[in-house]
Amino acid sequence: MIAEAGLAALWIAAALALLQIALAALGLRRLGVAAVGGSVRAVAIVQGVTALLAMAALILLFQQSDMSVKLVAENSHSAKPWLYKVTGAWGNHEGSMLLWVTILGLAGGAVALAERRLAEPTLVATLGAQAGIALGFYAFLLFASNPFARLAEPPADGAGLNPLLQDPGLAFHPPTLYAGYVGLSVAFSFAVGALVTRDVGRDFASAMRPWVLGAWIFLTLGITAGSYWAYYELGWGGWWFWDPVENASLMPWLAATALLHSVTVLATRDGLRAWTVMLAVVAFSMSMLGTFLVRSGILTSVHAFAVDPRRGAFILVLLALYIGGALALFGLRIGTVRQGRIFDPVSREGGLVANNLLLSVILGVVLIGTLYPIVAAGFGVQLSVGPPFFNKAAGPIALALIVLMAIGPLLRWRRDEAGLLPERLMVPVAVSGGAFALLVVFAMPIGVLPLLGLSLAAGLAVASVLPLVRRNLRRTPLFVWGMVVAHLGIGVSLAGMACDAAFTSERLVALLPGEATRVGPFRVTLDGIAPVVDENWSALQAQLTAERDGAVLRLRPQSRTFTDPPTTTSESAIATRLDGQLYTVLGKPDGQGRWQLRLWWKPFVTLIWLGGALVALGGALALAGRLVRRRREAMA
Amino acid sequence: MTAKRQRLVLVLLALAAVAAAALLALSALKDQAAFFYAPSDVAREGLPLGRAVRLGGMVAAGSVRRAADGVTVRFTVTDGRATTPVTFAGIVPDLFRERSGVVAEGQFQPSGLFVATNLLAKHDEKYMPPEVAGAMHETKSLEQ
Numbered sequence: 066m067i068a069e070a071g072l073a074a075l076w077i078a079a080a081l082a083l084l085q086i087a088l089a090a091l092g093l094r095r096l097g098v099a100a101v102g103g104s105v106r107a108v109a110i111v112q113g114v115t116a117l118l119a120m121a122a123l124i125l126l127f128q129q130s131d132m133s134v135k136l137v138a139e140n141s142h143s144a145k146p147w148l149y150k151v152t153g154a155w156g157n158h159e160g161s162m163l164l165w166v167t168i169l170g171l172a173g174g175a176v177a178l179a180e181r182r183l184a185e186p187t188l189v190a191t192l193g194a195q196a197g198i199a200l201g202f203y204a205f206l207l208f209a210s211n212p213f214a215r216l217a218e219p220p221a222d223g224a225g226l227n228p229l230l231q232d233p234g235l236a237f238h239p240p241t242l243y244a245g246y247v248g249l250s251v252a253f254s255f256a257v258g259a260l261v262t263r264d265v266g267r268d269f270a271s272a273m274r275p276w277v278l279g280a281w282i283f284l285t286l287g288i289t290a291g292s293y294w295a296y297y298e299l300g301w302g303g304w305w306f307w308d309p310v311e312n313a314s315l316m317p318w319l320a321a322t323a324l325l326h327s328v329t330v331l332a333t334r335d336g337l338r339a340w341t342v343m344l345a346v347v348a349f350s351m352s353m354l355g356t357f358l359v360r361s362g363i364l365t366s367v368h369a370f371a372v373d374p375r376r377g378a379f380i381l382v383l384l385a386l387y388i389g390g391a392l393a394l395f396g397l398r399i400g401t402v403r404q405g406r407i408f409d410p411v412s413r414e415g416g417l418v419a420n421n422l423l424l425s426v427i428l429g430v431v432l433i434g435t436l437y438p439i440v441a442a443g444f445g446v447q448l449s450v451g452p453p454f455f456n457k458a459a460g461p462i463a464l465a466l467i468v469l470m471a472i473g474p475l476l477r478w479r480r481d482e483a484g485l486l487p488e489r490l491m492v493p494v495a496v497s498g499g500a501f502a503l504l505v506v507f508a509m510p511i512g513v514l515p516l517l518g519l520s521l522a523a524g525l526a527v528a529s530v531l532p533l534v535r536r537n538l539r540r541t542p543l544f545v546w547g548m549v550v551a552h553l554g555i556g557v558s559l560a561g562m563a564c565d566a567a568f569t570s571e572r573l574v575a576l577l578p579g580e581a582t583r584v585g586p587f588r589v590t591l592d593g594i595a596p597v598v599d600e601n602w603s604a605l606q607a608q609l610t611a612e613r614d615g616a617v618l619r620l621r622p623q624s625r626t627f628t629d630p631p632t633t634t635s636e637s638a639i640a641t642r643l644d645g646q647l648y649t650v651l652g653k654p655d656g657q658g659r660w661q662l663r664l665w666w667k668p669f670v671t672l673i674w675l676g677g678a679l680v681a682l683g684g685a686l687a688l689a690g691r692l693v694r695r696r697r698e699a700m701a
Numbered sequence: 702m703t704a705k706r707q708r709l710v711l712v713l714l715a716l717a718a719v720a721a722a723a724l725l726a727l728s729a730l731k732d733q734a735a736f737f738y739a740p741s742d743v744a745r746e747g748l749p750l751g752r753a754v755r756l757g758g759m760v761a762a763g764s765v766r767r768a769a770d771g772v773t774v775r776f777t778v779t780d781g782r783a784t785t786p787v788t789f790a791g792i793v794p795d796l797f798r799e800r801s802g803v804v805a806e807g808q809f810q811p812s813g814l815f816v817a818t819n820l821l822a823k824h825d826e827k828y829m830p831p832e833v834a835g836a837m838h839e840t841k842s843l844e845q
Binding site for chain 2: 300337339340405407408418422423425426427428429430433434437438441446447448449450451453454457458462573574575624632633634635650652653655656657659661663
């Protein structure tokens with residue numbers, strides 16, 4: 066019953082999306098927006114709620130372990146902990162696509178409910194575009210990925226969820242990332258709406274900005290959380306693998322970061338009109354491309370649930386349709402977008418243009434590196450593109466961007482004097498230079514990128530708080546605080562990355578119980594190996610004692626065997642100290658009583674994710690600042 | 702400078718940025734992309750020395766040997782037609798076993814030994830590196 070209700074909800078939501086498009090088109094062409102505005106808003110809200118009902122039905126089915134539903138039988142098991150029965154609803158292809166479209170529908174509903182700033186015709190066109198995107202994904206679910214399909218002969222018990230996904234991370238990482246992806250769909254719909262009604266300008270930009278900010282915050286959180294999840298769950302000691310699916314989340318983030326900065330120029334100074342619209346299209350294209358790469362299984366990845374070429378083709382067609390359509394509209398209408406205001410090359414605008422160019426170059430490099438294996442496979446050559454490429458090609462540009470990030474916020478809008486810069490930048494340059502000198506004298510040899518990264522991170526940290534100097538802090542708007550915190554976060558994160566690259570010590574040994582080894586400043590003893598059991602797994606657990614200067618840490622890395630499906634995974638054990646993390650993995654027995662251990666001491670590695678959280682916090686402050694100001698203006 | 706002029710400059714800058722990205726990426730790809738080899742590719746084309754390689758195939762039955770240090774393994778990768786000796790120091794993936802698929806990332810030594818820095822084993826039925834699936838498919842057809 067619940068499955069049928071869920072399926073019915075999906076069909077109704079699809080019909081509502083169609084109705085929403087028809088109403089919007091009719092309003093814009095014939096009846097006038099005043100006649101349809103209210104009903105388009107209402108339909109958008111109901112459509113979002115209906116999609117949410119379908120998602121709720123699927124979660125309920127997983128919760129009840131209804132094995133007559135194919136998706137549940139294939140991906141769940143009655144003996145699974147409660148939390149993973151809920152999150153398992155999107156730990157598979159169909160369910161994750163349903164989550165996608167649910168968030169899409171809810172975002173459309175939220176626009177209909179909350180957006181008061183946009184001109185009514187643009188809003189109607191925006192909601193029409195949003196419904197167009199949703200309709201494609203409803204069709205995808207209904208015709209190629211039905212999550213509610215029944216089985217003729219239900220099995221007694223399900224196949225279970227991939228143990229790697231049986232982790233609290235699954236509750237958080239996909240929904241946040243999807244909220245980010247889908248938030249960019251709103252920016253895309255705004256751009257399409259504004260092109261349709263020839264309304265590209267300051268009001269459009271300040272209406273779009275909170276949505277871009279929101280999407281960007283979610284993407285930042287999703288990427289940060291995903292990185293930490295991969296770090297502790299995979300047991301490889303790395304925090305970023307340049308895996309195609311990681312790139313698929315990084316590319317929308319890069320585009321959204323560029324968009325975030327260009328939309329500020331448009332909202333504040335009425336410049337970069339065409340470029341901002343273009344970026345909104347590019348940003349959502351990257352979300353769609355990410356979805357395509359992940360869901361088609363075209364690339365080898367831990368995220369590839371299933372390889373089904375038909376599904377890949379379907380998403381590719383949607384991608385081509387939306388992006389092609391948007392670009393065609395852009396080409397047709399861009400002539401009608403008036404040029405924005407001009408500005409001096411040395412100005413805040415100039416800095417933001419440079420920011421956008423550098424971000425675009427990084428985006429281009431990551432895009433080429435990610436797609437190159439697919440293109441090569443088309444020519445019958447199998448290859449993969451990994452960290453050496455991305456570090457070499459994107460690393461130097463990223464460092465240039467860091468330098469720019471230190472300078473940009475210190476520039477004035479419209480026009481500034483290049484001659485005044487050395488004075489303003491004296492302190493950060495001195496700090497960077499000092500850090501560089503200290504590292505060269507005391508810490509060599511570390512690689513060139515870590516060396517530059519650490520020096521620049523120190524300078525950026527100082528430079529990013531300079532905009533607050535000689536300001537009345539109480540009267541400083543929240544969004545300025547947001548910028549400061551976000552830029553500081555990048556510096557913090559960069560410092561963590563550089564420390565990890567430069568100072569990590571690693572140890573790979575086979576130890577008898579009772580034997581000890583050294584890693585970094587720690588002496589690690591293998592006290593013994595003991596079996597442990599839990600609801601749906603059993604494990605061999607190493608008991609480790611790590612000592613440093615008299616302080617004792619106990620770690621319990623495991624080698625787990627799950628029952629459903631039967632799989633073995635390594636569960637790393639990580640001890641976090643103020644100055645870094647001790648990371649331990651239990652390997653295999655060597656057949657002579659010894660056990661393999663892999664140990665890392667990673668100084669200050671936690672700064673990477675702390676920085677990511679700061680960046681997201683900065684975004685949240687900026688968003689709060691914008692919303693407060695908007696409310697104040699609305700009241701005035 | 703007029704607004705129109707400025708827009709032109711911005712468009713040119715954007716195009717230059719795209720071109721720079723493409724040039725940078727393609728030049729780096731030339732020496733950084735890791736090509737996929739099956740043992741018979743190596744036998745046919747010679748050793749790809751001095752660059753990162755992904756070697757894929759099946760772990761040959763009875764070939765896995767552990768070294769005295771307890772952390773180094775040596776084994777042979779086969780695709781049914783040719784074999785390649787591989788050495789790897791580290792914790793082998795949980796799904797690494799004889800007669801199952803593997804992708805080894807690393808470099809060849811002039812002696813023909815492949816030094817792997819990372820091993821990827823078949824995850825489960827739903828996850829299989831496409832290259833391995835390809836190499837395995839060929840192997841299976843040879844066995845029949």
